[in-house]
Structures are given as structure tokens and as C-alpha cells.
Amino acid sequence: xxxxxxxxxxxxxxxxxxxxxxxxxxxxxxxxxxxxxxxxxxxxxxxxxxxxxxxxxxxxxxxxxxxxxxxxxxxxxxxxxxxxxxxxxxxxxxxxxxxxxxxxxxxxxxxxxxxxxxxxxxxxxxxxxxxxxxxxxxxxxxxxxxxxxxxxxxxxxxxxxxxxxxxxxxxxxxxxxxxxxxxxxxxxxxxxxxxxxxxxxxxxxxxxxxxxxxxxxxxxxxxxxxxxxxxxxxxxxxxxxxxxxxxxxxxxxxxxxxxxxxxxxxxxxxxxxxxxxxxxxxxxxxxxxxxxxxxxxxxxxxxxxxxxxxxxxxxxxxxxxxxxxxxxxxxxxxxxxxxxxxxxxxxxxxxxxxxxxxxxxxxxxxxxxxxxxxxxxxxxxxxxxxxxxxxxxxxxxxxxxxxxxxxxxxxxxxxxxxxxxxxxxxxxxxxxxxxxxxxxxxxxxxxxxxxxxxxxxxxxxxxxxxxxxxxxxxxxxxxxxxxxxxxxxxxxxxxxxxxxxxxxxxxxxxxxxxxxxxxxxxxxxxxxxxxxxxxxxxxxxxxxxxxxxxxxxxxxxxxxxxxxxxxxxxxxxxxxxxxxxxxxxxxxxxxxxxxxxxxxxxxxxxxxxxxxxxxxxx
Numbered sequence: 001x002x003x004x005x006x007x008x009x010x011x012x013x014x015x016x017x018x019x020x021x022x023x024x025x026x027x028x029x030x031x032x033x034x035x036x037x038x039x040x041x042x043x044x045x046x047x048x049x050x051x052x053x054x055x056x057x058x059x060x061x062x063x064x065x066x067x068x069x070x071x072x073x074x075x076x077x078x079x080x081x082x083x084x085x086x087x088x089x090x091x092x093x094x095x096x097x098x099x100x101x102x103x104x105x106x107x108x109x110x111x112x113x114x115x116x117x118x119x120x121x122x123x124x125x126x127x128x129x130x131x132x133x134x135x136x137x138x139x140x141x142x143x144x145x146x147x148x149x150x151x152x153x154x155x156x157x158x159x160x161x162x163x164x165x166x167x168x169x170x171x172x173x174x175x176x177x178x179x180x181x182x183x184x185x186x187x188x189x190x191x192x193x194x195x196x197x198x199x200x201x202x203x204x205x206x207x208x209x210x211x212x213x214x215x216x217x218x219x220x221x222x223x224x225x226x227x228x229x230x231x232x233x234x235x236x237x238x239x240x241x242x243x244x245x246x247x248x249x250x251x252x253x254x255x256x257x258x259x260x261x262x263x264x265x266x267x268x269x270x271x272x273x274x275x276x277x278x279x280x281x282x283x284x285x286x287x288x289x290x291x292x293x294x295x296x297x298x299x300x301x302x303x304x305x306x307x308x309x310x311x312x313x314x315x316x317x318x319x320x321x322x323x324x325x326x327x328x329x330x331x332x333x334x335x336x337x338x339x340x341x342x343x344x345x346x347x348x349x350x351x352x353x354x355x356x357x358x359x360x361x362x363x364x365x366x367x368x369x370x371x372x373x374x375x376x377x378x379x380x381x382x383x384x385x386x387x388x389x390x391x392x393x394x395x396x397x398x399x400x401x402x403x404x405x406x407x408x409x410x411x412x413x414x415x416x417x418x419x420x421x422x423x424x425x426x427x428x429x430x431x432x433x434x435x436x437x438x439x440x441x442x443x444x445x446x447x448x449x450x451x452x453x454x455x456x457x458x459x460x461x462x463x464x465x466x467x468x469x470x471x472x473x474x475x476x477x478x479x480x481x482x483x484x485x486x487x488x489x490x491x492x493x494x495x496x497x498x499x500x501x502x503x504x505x506x507x508x509x510x511x512x513x514x515x516x517x518x519x520x521x522x523x524x525x526x527x528x529x530x531x532x533x534x535x536x537x538x539x540x541x542x543x544x545x546x547x548x549x550x551x552x553x554x555x556x557x558x559x560x561x562x563x564x565x566x567x568x569x570x571x572x573x574x575x576x577x578x579x580x581x582x583x584x585x586x587x588x589x590x591x592x593x594x595x596x597x598x599x600x601x602x603x604x605x606x607x608x609x610x611x612x613x614x615x616x617x618x
Contacts, residue, residue, distance in 0.1 A: 006539055006611040011592070013524050015041040016468025019420035024562040024589060026525035031591070033522035034472040037441060037461065044604035045520035045596060046472075047506035048513050052076075052489060055092045056499035058083050060198050060455065061491030062432075063239040063386065064478035069246040069262045074484050076502060077248055077260075078491055079239030081196045082131065084250060084271055086260065087502060094157065096131070097258050097271045098190045108185040110177040116161070118170040120183070126160050126169050129195040133157045137187040157192070193255065196237035199454050200431050235431055238385055240283035240343075242293075244319055249293060251281045253385070257293070259319065276320045280306050283385055285344050285351055290364045292329070292371075293319045296353060297341040301332055308340035311353065311362060313371065329370050335360060337378060343385035347395045352406065354382030354397065359410055377410030384433035386478075389444060391437045391464060396444045398433055403462070413462065417469050421460055424450045432456055436479025438488055438506075442466075447476055456492075476503070511548075511600050521595035522605065526562070528589040529614060535560075535588050537615035541581040543574055544606030550598035551575040558587025571595070586615055 015038040018029040035046045059080025066076050069088075076087040084096045107120040126132070133156070158171040238253040248260040250271065256279060260271040282297030292313040299306045301324055312332040315321035324330045335341065338355025344362075345352055351362040359376045381399055382388055388397035395406040396413075401422060403413040415421075426449040434447045434456060442465040447456035460471045476490040477500075488505040494514070504510075512518060529536050536558075543554060555570030569585040571593075594605050 006537070006613040008540075008542065008609045009612050011524070011527065011608045011610055014468075015043075015466060016463070017417050017420075017470050018525065019417045022562065023591065024526045027527050029525045031523055031525040033470065033520075035518060035520035036472070036522050037443070037470055038463065038466065038468055039441065039604075041466065042604060042606055043522045043594075045511070045518075045602060047508070047602075048510045048518055049490070049503045049505045050507060050510055050512075050514060052485075052502035052504045053087060053090070053092060054501075056501055057085055057092065057491065058094075059195075059500065060493070061477050061500055062237060063241055064480045064489060064491055065241040065243075065248070066480050066484040066489060067243050067246070067248075068484055075262075076480075076489065077241055077250070078478070078502075079237075079241070079250060079252060080500070081198050081237035082129070084239075084252075084258065084260075086248070086268055092502075093268045095260055095268055095271045096192045097273050098133075099193045099273075100125075101135075101188065101190045104185065104187040104189050106183045106185065108187065109182050110180065110184075112178060112180050113176050115173045115176045116170050117173060118168065120168055122167050124163070124167065124169055126163065126191060127194060128160055128163055130160045131157045131192040131195070132160065132171060133190050133192070135188045135190060138185060193252070196252070197234065198236055200236045200429055201234050236429070238283075238431065240285075240385065242284055242286040244286060244291075244293075249284060249286065249319060251284045251295075253282050254280055257281060257284065257295075257319070274320055277314070277322050278312060279304055282308070282341065283343055285346060287313075287351060287364060288346055291317050292364075294344070294351060294362065294371075296344050301330070307334070309335045309338065309355065311335060311341070311371075311373065329367065331370050333362075333371060333373050335373065337375060338381060342382040343388060345388050345390060345395070347390040347406075348393045352376075352388065352390075352395050354380075354388065356381040356400075359397075359404075359406065376406060377404075380404050380410050384431045387433040387435050387446065389435040389437050391439065391444055392442070394464065396435070396462070396464070398435065398446050398448075400430075414467075415462075415469055417460065417471055421448070421458075421471065424458075426450060426453055429454055432477070434476075434478050436488070437481045438479075439481055439483075440506075445479055447474065447479060476505070479505075511602050517597055517599035519595070519597045520603075521593060523593040524591045526559070526589040526591050529612060532588045534614040535586060535616055536590060537613050538585045538590065538610055539583065540611035541572070541583065542609040543578065543581070544608060545574060546604040546606075547574070547576055548600075548602040550596070550601035552594060552596045552601065552603045554581065555593045555595075556583075556585050556590055557593065558585050558590045560588050562589070 014029040018026045023031050036043045059082035061078045064078050073088050078085050086093045086095050109118045160169050161172050163169040241250045246262045250258045257274040257277040258271040259274050278298040280299050281295045285294045295312045297308045298312045315328045315330045322330050337358035342354050342356055353360045358378050359380045361374045361376055362371050365372050383398045397404050403415050405413055429449040436445050444462045446460050449456050450458040459474050462469050475494050476492040478491045480489040482488050487507045490503045490505045493500045551573050553571035554574050557566045557568050569583050572581045596603050
């Protein structure tokens with residue numbers, strides 16, 4: 001029975017997570033959790049996710065873009081290290097551009113019982129992992145079909161599985177040969193743009209790092225010794241995309257500009273390379289009113305010299321004309337603060353551009369200058385090309401050490417979990433940070449890699465209206481707001497070994513993850529009475545909650561001292577029939593935890609009342 005001297009005490013913790021200090025010193029606040037948000041100051045679990053399409057995407061997505069074409073069809077585009085994909089009408093189309101077309105005559109070799117086709121081609125220029133497709137073939141040796149050319153749009157495509165030197169490579173069919181043939185066949189082969197790496201890696205070897213032969217100074221190396229570290233980074237594959245009307249413009253970092261025509265045919269054609277555009281572009285933005293394509297980090301006009309701080313734009317209403325002239329509005333501007341342009345987005349009345357050190361605004365001013373640039377803030381660079389978004393007229397971004405917003409001026413956001421995020425951040429993969437907006441809840445989300453993860457495995461969310469932060473675990477690589485679809489859309493693979501899919505994120509009334517139960521929890525900071533001068537005795541809990549179905553779990557952890565051992569009471573099951581919980585717990589400080597792991601359960605936590613009385617000093 002409850003003690004007659006205990007009194008009910010309401011515990012209202014501040015919304016959001018607070019991790020800038022120890023769990024004890026954050027008293028009166030929520031301290032930890034996963035898959036929860038706060039709405040009107042109270043925590044609730046996130047909704048779940050389900051596959052948008054059961055067709056897997058080849059590779060790891062680096063960008064996600066949605067729009068509606070002139071026929072009111074909803075489209076999704078994504079780019080991976082291997083493919084450029086367009087998804088609509090329930091079909092995922094491979095629209096990866098072709099880099100070269102070659103006729104192969106009497107150069108293919110097959111062995112009986114093998115699915116491998118080897119090809120002799122001088123200076124073929126392919127690497128293992130690249131893809132090839134055939135518009136026509138004729139090769140003996142396969143009773144299941146001597147023609148392995150394209151029979152439907154986008155395929156089949158064949159991955160290069162091996163190569164020998166500069167003049168031989170091989171690919172694999174899905175059936176085997178009946179006979180041996182050497183130097184046979186005729187085929188028109190279309191090689192897709194090369195496959196790139198999925199990870200940012202450090203450049204090592206004999207020409208990297210500090211060299212000082214004959215010394216033993218730390219960080220230096222002797223003659224004929226490869227470097228073990230350097231400042232050279234080979235960046236992972238990245239994409240940027242924007243619309244040109246209903247059509248799509250896309251750039252894979254360091255490549256040419258690609259154009260995909262939404263009206264080419266009922267069945268989409270492949271994207272094409274804009275041959276008259278810059279030879280190398282890191283990212284693009286289309287200016288909304290004047291319709292210029294803006295290249296961020298590109299080669300200077302009339303040269304092949306790549307300038308990582310150059311902003312260059314096409315002629316107005318013409319993405320193919322990039323040559324400045326009297327009859328063209330094409331031009332370029334050199335930024336100065338930083339070593340490279342990291343990314344840019346459209347925002348209110350301007351294009352916002354970031355280097356690794358500063359933020360700029362690019363504004364359309366018309367002839368003769370077309371655009372001018374304004375430095376908005378120093379020491380406010382962008383951590384990755386997709387780490388900035390605009391929501392409700394304000395621009396938000398993640399920097400190297402802080403989170404920022406621009407609403408007329410650059411300001412650091414007061415992030416209550418900043419140290420927790422950056423202390424576990426995998427800086428070697430910072431390029432993969434992906435920002436998104438969830439306008440339904442006035443949220444900005446950043447997906448980021450933590451600890452030794454090579455892909456984003458955590459998220460941090462900032463509620464721009466209620467001004468609080470939460471974090472958690474996940475597997476999404478990209479995030480697209482519900483502008484086109486009824487829910488946010490993402491890409492990702494649930495595990496390292498799993499395939500990459502499009503996902504409907506937080507559909508209404510869905511509280512499972514691809515049909516499986518999802519775990520969510522929230523835990524408070526420690527609390528005490530009389531600054532811990534007296535121990536607490538707790539014997540009754542009156543919970544305040546809403547549950548749609550199933551149950552949630554409640555537990556309370558007590559300690560004698562902040563660094564002491566923890567005693568857990570519970571977990572106690574709470575369902576729609578639970579009015580109170582009788583229990584006995586004693587400690588100098590305590591923390592509460594609410595969790596759920598049942599399939600389909602939606603919960604919202606209100607104000608807990610806890611019966612507490614002093615229980616002596618020791």
C-alpha cells in the first residue's frame with residue numbers, strides 16, 4: 001500500500017533532448033531517446049515506414065528529387081554510384097547516360113557451360129563494376145537466345161565483372177553457353193558513365209604525406225616508405241538535381257551536365273550529356289524566375305581549368321549555351337572565402353551558396369552583370385553538399401562544428417545536443433550528411449554517419465516552431481518533403497547487406513517498419529529532492545498517456561550517487577486500462593524511461609505524477 005506520508009509530485013520535463021552536460025546536471029529535462037518527437041511540448045513516437053516500390057535500386061542513393069510533370073504524373077529521381085534512375089507509374093527506369101558507343105566485331109569469346117562473355121577491345125577504358133548495354137547482338141553458342149540486346153527500355157544491362165589489362169574485359173549473362181566459340185559475334189555496345197566509389201577515402205601511397213628521408217620525426221617517413229596518412233581525400237560519389245520545367249537536369253560531381261527529357265516518349269529514354277556545357281561541374285541549381293542553370297565549382301569559360309570556387313551560369317532559358325558573349329547572358333563569378341564550393345540551394349529571394357568556410361547569396365540583377373554575390377557570413381561553411389535546406393523562408397544548415405540558420409542574418413542555432421552529435425560524428429564521411437524538411441511537423445532533419453559507420457545511421461531533428469532538438473537511429477540516406485507525395489520519401493538500405501529502396505516515411509497510421517515492430521523510447525535526466533540532501537522513497541506512479549493499441553513500458557532508475565550503480569524498477573506495462581502503478585523504489589536521484597516495442601503501437605506521453613517522500617540522508 002502507498003505510504004500515508006508520500007505526496008504526489010508532477011514531473012514535467014522540458015521538451016527536446018538535452019545532452020550538453022551530464023545526466024544529473026540536466027535535471028528537469030529529457031536526456032535521451034530514439035524514434036520520438038515532441039509536439040506541443042509532449043513526446044510521442046514517430047510513425048513508421050513502408051516500401052514505396054518493391055523494386056530495388058542498384059547502388060547507394062546520394063540524392064532524391066520529386067516533381068510532377070505536365071501530365072500530372074508524380075516522379076522520383078535518384079542518383080547512385082552506378083545509376084541515374086527515374087521512378088514513375090510504378091516502374092523504376094534506368095536512365096543512366098551513355099558515355100560511348102562501340103561496335104564489337106569478332107571479338108567475343110565464350111566457353112561451353114559458362115555464362116561469361118569475354119571481350120577483346122583495344123583501350124576499352126572500362127573498370128570492374130561499370131555497366132554496358134547492347135542495342136544489337138549476334139553471337140553463336142547460346143540456345144536460350146543468341147541476342148542479349150535490349151528487349152525493353154533500360155535493360156538488360158551487364159556489369160563488367162573482370163578485366164585484364166587495357167584490352168580485355170568480361171561480363172556475365174544469366175544463362176550459359178552451349179558451345180565454345182572464339183573471336184565471334186557482332187554487337188553494338190553502349191558503355192554507361194563509369195561506376196564511382198561509395199566512400200570518401202584518404203589518399204595514401206608514396207607521393208602522399210610528409211617526406212623527410214633519414215629522419216625519425218613523428219609524422220614524417222623515410223625513403224621508399226608509403227605514407228600512412230595524408231590530407232588528400234578522394235571524395236565519394238555525389239549527385240545534384242533540379243528541374244528544367246518538367247524535365248530533369250542532373251550532375252554527378254565532377255562530370256558534365258546531364259539532361260533528361262520527360263516528353264521523349266511514353267517509355268523514357270536515357271539522359272543525355274549536354275556536350276556544349278562545362279566539362280566538369282560539382283553541383284547545380286536552377287534559378288527560379290530568370291531560368292539560368294548555375295554551376296557551382298566548374299571549369300572556367302573557354303578553358304578546361306577546373307576552379308572549385310567558380311560560380312558559372314548558362315544563358316537565360318538555354319541550358320546548352322554557356323559561352324559569354326554580347327548575345328548571351330552566360331557568365332561567371334569567383335568566390336574568395338574558402339577553398340571550394342560545397343553546395344547551394346534556392347531560398348527566399350536568392351540562391352544561397354556555401355564554401356567550406358563561408359555563406360554567400362547569389363542574386364539576379366540583370367544585364368550587364370546578370371548576377372552578383374554577397375558574403376553573408378564567415379566561419380559558417382557547409383559540412384556536405386546536401387546539408388542545407390530552406391523551410392518557411394528560413395535557410396538551415398549543418399556546419400563543421402555548429403548548426404546555423406539564416407533569416408536576414410547568419411546565426412548559430414542553440415543546439416541542446418550539439419556536443420553529443422559532433423562527439424560521435426564520423427568526419428571521414430561528412431560529405432554524406434543529408435538535410436531534409438518535414439513541413440507537417442515544422443521540422444528540419446539531418447541524416448549523418450556516426451562512429452565508424454560509412455553511411456548515415458543517425459538523425460538529428462530541429463523543430464523550427466517549438467525550438468527543440470531530438471536525435472535517433474536510422475538507415476535513410478536521403479529525405480524529401482511531402483510536397484509531391486502524401487508523406488516524406490526517402491532512400492536507404494535497412495542493413496549493409498540489404499538492397500536500397502524508395503521508402504514512404506511516416507505514412508498516416510503506419511507504426512511499423514516494413515511490417516516489423518519498431519522500438520522507441522525516451523529517458524529523462526536525473527531528478528532529486530532537496531538537492532539530494534535526502535534520499536527519496538517512491539511508491540506510486542499515476543501515468544498520463546495516450547495509446548492507440550497494445551501497451552508501453554515504464555521504468556524508473558535510481559542511484560545513490562551520479563557515478564554509482566543503477567537499480568531499475570520495472571519495466572511496468574501500461575495499457576489503456578492502467579490507472580496507476582504501485583511500486584517501491586529508493587535512491588538519492590532517479591530517472592524515468594518510457595518505451596515501446598510492440599508492432600503498430602502509437603503512444604503519446606503527458607505528465608507523470610510520482611508519489612515521493614524524503615527517506616533520510618543515507
